[in-house]
Amino acid sequence: MDDQIKISCSNIWKLYGENPEKFLKENNNNPSTEQLKSNKYIPAVRDASIDVKTGEILVIMGLSGSGKSTLLRCMSKLIQPTDGQVFFEGKDLLKASDKELIEIRRHKMGMVFQHFALLPHRTVLQNVAFPLEVQGIEPIKREDRAKEVIKLVGLEGREKYYPRELSGGQQQRVGLARSLAVEPDVWFLDEPFSALDPLIRKEMQNEFLRLQNMLKKTIVFITHDFDEAIRLADRIAIMYEGLIVQVGTPEELITKPATDYVAEFTKDIPRSKLLNAESVMNNKDKKLYDNTVNCKEKIEKIASKVLKSEGSYSVIDENKKVIGSLSKKEIIKALFAEDKNE
């Protein structure tokens, strides 16, 4: 298996209803929406296949009930999928014994929850040290490590507080610290900032990016907030009614939405902040003009100068090679065009 792939999910199904395994088998592992509906099965995840690459931030996005949390729980085997396969570092998670699973969770996985899920009877320090405690690490060692992580998330001095004494943002910092205490390879975050106020949410997103810059984990991040997704993601997977509709970089989702549903999501995104010269240029015109722009430059930055000048700009890549051109027409189309497939 590819070293670059940390978690590989293939054809994951999760159905709720009576004896879903049998039903799935009878319908060739691919029942249609009508079949599901008429047999009163509730599909949480349908035929989801996705790979999580080492070191990337994969954001799974969808509205509530789209199955994103269920998919995440299938990846960590908190939920047993009805059908499909999950490989974690090449190991078949669904065939792993309870003991193996406990080992994997103790050392390789960390998870952050929407409502923090802190243990109310433990102090901040004891909460953060909890995953170490269940491993049987001795008290002094685990408390030292816990203090380190608490410092990392900026909660120094609050070690003896109880969760109820902290604000929502602080509580989630404890949640982050707890999930990082064991130095996991994979970091699962299930809508970690959804229960927070918008301002705190921004702050926590920055905090999250800062941590990720330092730690370089493999991350699966769940959210229903598209702004949050494009802010944080290397790749985004959009889910709708249990299906993965599209997987791609934020630019790909905006420029080439796979379905109307995706297009609807991306409609209100300030395109100038997201698109770069390369993604909107006229790639047939490879002439060298007087003015040039770098292909990775965001539209936001170059729009005004292109719009002010009469002529076109050449778009060059890192090797100074001309790969296309930009004129007023492309800029305006990129900023205002409704129909991206034109």
Add this chain to the structure above:
Amino acid sequence: MNKIKTIFKGKFLFIFGPFFLLWLLRYIVPNYTISSKTPHWAYIPPKSCLGGCGSIDGFIPFVDWTNALIQFLRKYEIFGLFTFRDFTRGIANYVDKFLDFTEAVLHKGFPSYEIGPLPWIFIITLTVILGFYLRGWRLALLGGTCFAYLILFSKRGIWELSMKSLAAISVSAPLAALIGLCLGILAVKRKRFANFLWPMLNILQSLPHFSYLILVVIFVGIGTKAGVIATVIFAFPPMARLTILGLQNISQEIKEAGVMAGCTKWQMLFKVEIPAARSPIMLGINQVIMQCLAMIVIAAFIGQPGLGHDLLIRLQGLRLGEAFEIGVAVVLIAITLDRYSQALALKEPERREGNFLKRNPYLCATFFAIIICSILVFLFPFFNEYPKELTVSASVYLDNAIKSFTRSLFVPLGIFRDWMLIYFLMPLKAVFQSMPWTGVILFVGAIGWKLGKMRLALTVMLFVFFIASSGYWVRAMITLYMVFASLVICALIGIPLGIWASKKERRTKLVLNICDIFQTFPSFIYLLPAIMLFQISDVSAIFAIVIYSSIPMIRYTVFGLRNVPQQIIEASITSGCTERQLLWKVKMPLAFPEIILGANQTLMFALFMVMIAGFIGTVDLSQEIFRALSFSDGGKGLIIGLCVAFIGLTADRLLVEWSNQMKKKLGFIN
């Protein structure tokens, strides 16, 4: 024509139709009335005469079967080694070991080491410190007052009696809590066991105490250990229930956090689940303690010494002043233990930083208190044993007060009592006694079916059939009449009081506080004023039942009315509702399902109290149970107990289902 059709389609005729038909039969069919020697079989179940006639056998001999089973358990030797009775007595002996220890600490001392019991000053000081630790000075004051009363009014040995009772409780409460906790955990982890446990808990909790007292006497014997075992059986069900509820209500995320941290099953249980559910579990412990206290008096029936025993003797001798003194002691202990354990349940861990003294102030206080008390006890004998000369007793004054009080009210109370008997209770009793059992079965079945569940209908019909076939039909109907009469009076008192209380925040608080205090009283206490006011009659029994069981009626009414969503009230006010319209058109309909639940609870309470009221001479099932108790007739006691339980369960099933359906219609639950 159309009108007739609608009548037949309506619920009313459907439910009551067959019932009335059977009732009418008594005027048509000869030999169908109660006065004839052999009433018609459809009217009163065969072999079930009006009571008072020694042993009554039903047409299914449940009593004989149960007695045969008990004989078998007594005699048959498992593996030829020991009988079931040997087994239960063996357990009882282990219980006795614990009991020896707590009794030695609290009132006997360790004579072999020449150590006396714990001096009173220790008990008061430690109680006060614990009160401070758990909630603050108010609680400490309550605890201090309680024990100060016990020592001060100890002329007739209230302190020693209390210590005897507390010694028994300090064995039975932990044991019951432990058993309940384990069963609860097992039920949450093993679905099959839960399916078995729930109905068991239902029956155990609706079985009157006295019916298993007899079994305890047969299999364990009498005395303190038997009392403890009876108490444990009575006290563990709420613990099991609350453990199950607590564990089931832990948020999914917290459990997932535990799994993701890599907990093993045991780590999950002890480090995540039990701590996360600690509030309901602690509440369970509170319930256990309260149940143990309720058993103080009842366990005295099988020879457990202590406050209950003496209270019982005073009650039997109608020495009300002395009984009152002991009653106050029981109530004070009950309130103290209740508030302490509630405070423990609500106690959140506190953050304390600094040096050892600052971090553990109460631990240090306890330490110093023990040293100081030891010195005091060593220097002054006063602190070791409170001198009898300094004790007081108000019983003589109380007796006189009660006497003059009842004498001055003798005439009006007598008139009231007779009026109640002649115009309300007797006619009602006649109505209930003339209900044909076949009609009642059809009646409950029809309601069950109307509520939309075949299974429900069959269950309740089976319950009623059991009562009818067991041979205690007539007595059961008398019990039902007492319960029903009490329920009506409770509703007449409780609902208006609830409405009044729900109008203002302060009233609500006041009334709920009073309810709290009343609910802590052990049930036997309510017999005291009843006898004082109405001597021995149905009225005094119903009076005791009504005071005891009005509490849930008031509570649920207040709860239902106060829980009407604020926005609905605001919407109605802006629509121009007057105060009265708001109450009757908006609040009451929305609170109605809750009030039904209140009525259900009231009914359960009343059923419990009816059994205890049998102590002052009623002629219903409770009298038969007392009789069974004095003859150690285990089978009879158990079967009558089941009759009572099934009356309760029938009403409970129907009322709860009704309330749930209404709530669903109102969109309160899904």
